[in-house]
Amino acid sequence: MPNNERALALLKELESECGATRKCLQRMRMERVDFQPDPTSMKMGYMAILIASMPLWIHTMVVKSELDLATFPHPKLKTTDDLVEYFDANMDAARNALAETDDDHLRQPFSLKRNGEELYTTLKILDIPVTINHLVHHRGQFTVYMRMNGLSVPALYGPSADDRRFVAPK
DSSP: OOOOHHHHHHHHHHHHHHHHHHHHHHTOOGGGTTOOSSTTSOOHHHHHHHHHHHHHHHHHHHHHSEEETTTSOOOOOOSHHHHHHHHHHHHHHHHHHHHHOOHHHHTSEEEEEETTEEEEEEEHHHHHHHHHHHHHHHHHHHHHHHHHTTOOOOOSSSOOTTOTTOOOOO
16 A cells, blocks of 8 residues: 555645635736736736646656756736636646655655756655645735735635625624
């Protein structure tokens, strides 16, 4: 019987963030892709695609053991539906990779590269949780962008101010 306790725990953690992430991406408005709060910040469209791509990073970590930021796919998505479909497909890929692997495989090295240059190497089992946290971090930034653009922010870990079930204390 394969030892996949940690792989399944990582899958569960990723799944716990999936619904909230999907709700945010569903509210993206493509006419706002170029919005950025200041010149040093990512554009809203780039951030949305980055968030939607991150489950594919996990798949790539598990299956290929390296990811090159320069050659990783950067799709041009035209509609919000395209964005959500891209996220869903990447979630399916990550789910399958984590469900089909075992903890021994996750203890193998993973390298992050840019233009072939190694940025770092670590164990997959250590970097997958970092990637999930990275996704959550950018999703948090994205909710600020949403708020700045008048888009309602969905309930993520509890009600948001835009959640009609929320009643502010008096």
